[in-house]
Amino acid sequence: MSKINNSIWINAGEASGDMHGALLASKLINKDPDLKILGMGGSAMEKAGCDIRYPMQLISLVGFTEVFPKLPRLLKLFGQIKDILKAERPKAVILIDCPDFNFRVAKIAHELGIPVYYYITPQIWAWRQGRAKFLQKYVRKILCILPFEQKFFKDRGVDAQYVGHPLLDLIPLAELDAIDPDPNLVGILPGSRSKEISSLLPEFAKTAEMLLADFPYLKFSIARAPGVTEKKLRSFWPSNIPVTINQPENRYRLMRNSNVIMAASGTATLECALIGTPTLVAYKMSAFSAFLARKIISVKYVSLANLIPDKPILPECLLEKASAKFFYPHMREWIENPASAAAVRNELKDLRKMIGEPGVADRVAEIIHDDLNSL
Numbered sequence: 001m002s003k004i005n006n007s008i009w010i011n012a013g014e015a016s017g018d019m020h021g022a023l024l025a026s027k028l029i030n031k032d033p034d035l036k037i038l039g040m041g042g043s044a045m046e047k048a049g050c051d052i053r054y055p056m057q058l059i060s061l062v063g064f065t066e067v068f069p070k071l072p073r074l075l076k077l078f079g080q081i082k083d084i085l086k087a088e089r090p091k092a093v094i095l096i097d098c099p100d101f102n103f104r105v106a107k108i109a110h111e112l113g114i115p116v117y118y119y120i121t122p123q124i125w126a127w128r129q130g131r132a133k134f135l136q137k138y139v140r141k142i143l144c145i146l147p148f149e150q151k152f153f154k155d156r157g158v159d160a161q162y163v164g165h166p167l168l169d170l171i172p173l174a175e176l177d178a179i180d181p182d183p184n185l186v187g188i189l190p191g192s193r194s195k196e197i198s199s200l201l202p203e204f205a206k207t208a209e210m211l212l213a214d215f216p217y218l219k220f221s222i223a224r225a226p227g228v229t230e231k232k233l234r235s236f237w238p239s240n241i242p243v244t245i246n247q248p249e250n251r252y253r254l255m256r257n258s259n260v261i262m263a264a265s266g267t268a269t270l271e272c273a274l275i276g277t278p279t280l281v282a283y284k285m286s287a288f289s290a291f292l293a294r295k296i297i298s299v300k301y302v303s304l305a306n307l308i309p310d311k312p313i314l315p316e317c318l319l320e321k322a323s324a325k326f327f328y329p330h331m332r333e334w335i336e337n338p339a340s341a342a343a344v345r346n347e348l349k350d351l352r353k354m355i356g357e358p359g360v361a362d363r364v365a366e367i368i369h370d371d372l373n374s375l
Helices: 015-031 043-047 064-088 099-111 131-138 149-154 173-177 194-214 230-235 248-257 267-275 287-296 324-336 338-355 360-374
Strands: 007-012 036-041 051-055 092-096 116-119 141-144 160-162 185-189 219-223 244-246 260-264 279-283 316-318
Touching: 007 015, 007 064, 007 099, 015 036, 015 043, 015 092, 015 360, 036 043, 036 064, 051 064, 064 099, 092 099, 092 360, 099 116, 099 131, 116 360, 131 149, 141 149, 141 360, 149 160, 173 248, 173 267, 185 194, 185 248, 185 267, 194 230, 194 260, 194 279, 194 324, 219 248, 230 244, 244 248, 248 267, 260 267, 260 324, 267 279, 267 338, 279 324, 316 324, 324 338
Parallel strands: 007 036, 007 092, 036 051, 092 116, 116 141, 141 160, 185 219, 185 260, 219 244, 260 279, 279 316
Antiparallel strands: none
């Protein structure tokens, strides 16, 4: 067998993974300046000094219908990654989220005798819990970012360690805490995918119209996600309701400036919760997808802000309840009765304590570095 090199392969498959991979790469290099990092990722990892062998755009597949035409290309890609791992012999492979692709990479690395670490594990506790067996077999250590995940994995025989949530390293909380929210501002986060914008933004707009009838002094501001045009957002918003469009780089400031928020379910709702703003969580899907989701999803809540403390801090208006008729009473209550919004803010302070301390990438780098030295 060829000699193991002083290199680590990091595999990230989408924008957030690229960001977390970049931060982790820089911390690993701090610990060992001679270390070479290579792998799959994007511009953030490249800027952090990684040798990107494959751009992550190769695997950003949206749905099953899009996977099949790309299957021959994907199989070829797995073959190429296997050849590189064989030739380079990195001392470890670090996988970031992206289970449908990364599980295959885990298997390839394991077969080559390369230790595999999984950072930002797929949320298999919500569905497909049987995949824990796969992780137990092919992954040396799992680095969990949610407090309840460690127990879930350990109960299933997987070596897991809770490291804290990487958002804590990205959100400038101390700076944001110094900002006083505007009591008249309602923030709107319609998401980044076309489907969620087209299904939720018109309902958020109807809610805004109903709220304006009660509180004519309210202002509305939409957070524009990267890759979404202002024109697209305005096409789903009535021209008779004044709205400002906030640029992507200002989204944390908007989350803090807002008195209350309506948001598409996703990472953004956890960001709002950590920043401390009462947020209504909305999620819509087709009737058939909703039917399937009810059959396979085994959690009480969809929002991490509710899952982590295991109680409903933020209201969730999901599936057939993702409409203005259901959004309006929650928003009205918070605006009309500031004490109810203040109670949510207090609960969100406790949530922030539960999530842990900043310095997540540092902790992950240290755990991997020490574990490799012990081998």
